[in-house]
Amino acid sequence: xxxxxxxxxxxxxxxxxxxxxxxxxxxxxxxxxxxxxxxxxxxxxxxxxxxxxxxxxxxxxxxxxxxxxxxxxxxxxxxxxxxxxxxxxxxxxxxxxxxxxxxxxxxxxxxxxxxxxxxxxxxxxxxxxxxxxxxxxxxxxxxxxxxxxxxxxxxxxxxxxxxxxxxxxxxxxxxxxxxxxxxxxxxxxxxxxxxxxxxxxxxxxxxxxxxxxxxxxxxxxxxxxxxxxxxxxxxxxxxxxxxxxxxxxxxxxxxxxxxxxxxxxxxxxxxxxxxxxxxxxxxxxxxxxxxxxxxxxxxxxxxxxxxxxxxxxxxxxxxxxxxxxxxxxxxxxxxxxxxxxxxxxxxxxxxxxxxxxxxxxxxxxxxxxxxx
DNA sequence: TAGTCGTGGGC
DNA sequence: TGCCCAAGACT
Numbered sequence: 001x002x003x004x005x006x007x008x009x010x011x012x013x014x015x016x017x018x019x020x021x022x023x024x025x026x027x028x029x030x031x032x033x034x035x036x037x038x039x040x041x042x043x044x045x046x047x048x049x050x051x052x053x054x055x056x057x058x059x060x061x062x063x064x065x066x067x068x069x070x071x072x073x074x075x076x077x078x079x080x081x082x083x084x085x086x087x088x089x090x091x092x093x094x095x096x097x098x099x100x101x102x103x104x105x106x107x108x109x110x111x112x113x114x115x116x117x118x119x120x121x122x123x124x125x126x127x128x129x130x131x132x133x134x135x136x137x138x139x140x141x142x143x144x145x146x147x148x149x150x151x152x153x154x155x156x157x158x159x160x161x162x163x164x165x166x167x168x169x170x171x172x173x174x175x176x177x178x179x180x181x182x183x184x185x186x187x188x189x190x191x192x193x194x195x196x197x198x199x200x201x202x203x204x205x206x207x208x209x210x211x212x213x214x215x216x217x218x219x220x221x222x223x224x225x226x227x228x229x230x231x232x233x234x235x236x237x238x239x240x241x242x243x244x245x246x247x248x249x250x251x252x253x254x255x256x257x258x259x260x261x262x263x264x265x266x267x268x269x270x271x272x273x274x275x276x277x278x279x280x281x282x283x284x285x286x287x288x289x290x291x292x293x294x295x296x297x298x299x300x301x302x303x304x305x306x307x308x309x310x311x312x313x314x315x316x317x318x319x320x321x322x323x324x325x326x327x328x329x330x331x332x333x334x335x336x337x338x339x340x341x342x343x344x345x346x347x348x349x350x351x352x353x354x355x356x357x358x359x360x361x362x363x364x365x366x367x368x369x370x371x372x
Numbered sequence: 373t374a375g376t377c378g379t380g381g382g383c
Numbered sequence: 384t385g386c387c388c389a390a391g392a393c394t
Contacts, residue, residue: 052390056391056392057388057389059380059381059389061381062380062381095378096377096380097378099392103393130393131392131393135392139390154391173373174373200390209388239386269376270376271378317379318378318379320375320377321376356379357380
């Protein structure tokens with residue numbers, strides 16, 4: 001209750017701001033200083049959509065080449081609807097958070113069938129699409145359709161926490177609505193697209209997490225934190241706890257024709273539907289890990305294999321866990337049959353399959369071991 | 373609500 | 384080096 005009163009007081013700071021002047025300063029800066037990005041060439045709702053999904057938790061510089069390639073391969077709703085999921089995942093390979101790609105294609109297919117290929121401009125309809133949350137819905141609606149909806153991401157929370165002196169913990173999911181209400185009171189109705197993009201651009205270029213460039217800021221005269229000298233104390237963001245470690249033993253296995261044995265991961269969970277080299281979690285570290293892998297592969301894949309020397313040790317860090325992989329090379333002596341999720345492929349054929357970065361590292365270690 | 377879900381860059 | 388981060392969504 002006391003907290004709610006505090007929030008109301010913070011948002012009441014908006015009353016002290018000349019909203020029109022703020023919009024003018026912010027949008028004027030954006031018009032002059034915005035980066036030249038490939039998804040800003042036009043307002044095609046499909047391309048805006050693709051870019052927003054790719055940009056989730058991902059840096060602009062990382063996204064740019066993926067965006068170019070993806071749009072070249074899948075230029076329209078129709079093209080992505082008709083594509084094989086394998087091709088889509090291959091285009092996403094290395095970008096991370098792979099459920100984004102599968103959800104995007106699923107949602108695009110729904111738009112293709114249910115909305116005659118037109119991305120809905122209704123908040124409820126667009127929010128119902130798989131992978132489209134509150135931020136992405138607002139981003140597409142405002143950028144592609146000029147609809148004054150909030151698009152609150154991490155940038156916007158950081159920027160507005162400083163400008164309005166909001167001391168909510170932005171790590172909490174419940175805080176987002178506080179910032180959405182603030183945006184609703186501040187947003188330009190004549191240019192909601194530039195308003196939302198400008199808040200994010202400001203966060204990316206000026207109002208950065210550590211040591212913001214306040215002296216270059218186009219809206220510093222509107223900024224409560226700048227006037228109070230609290231810009232480095234905001235936003236409040238609680239720490240994330242450290243994650244766990246998992247020991248993995250893996251092997252690059254080839255048959256007498258030199259073909260590689262690869263396996264498709266399950267359709268749910270970590271790295272869903274991506275391909276990998278046979279591997280197993282080491283649950284009993286005191287027992288020979290090569291024997292554990294051999295037994296597991298024999299049981300799971302109905303194969304008889306031999307594991308030879310180690311080719312490398314790889315540490316791969318995810319958001320919430322770390323894999324410590326011991327990688328070996330070996331041979332497939334006998335395999336009952338291939339399956340949808342179990343293939344023997346040539347080195348050339350393997351390029352068509354999507355692998356996580358950790359397994360690309362394993363392959364790289366194998367190649368280097370063969371060169372010696 | 374808190375955990376899951378990737379990767380590479382920056383300090 | 385280890386940590387935090389970067390235009391979040393889902394369960």
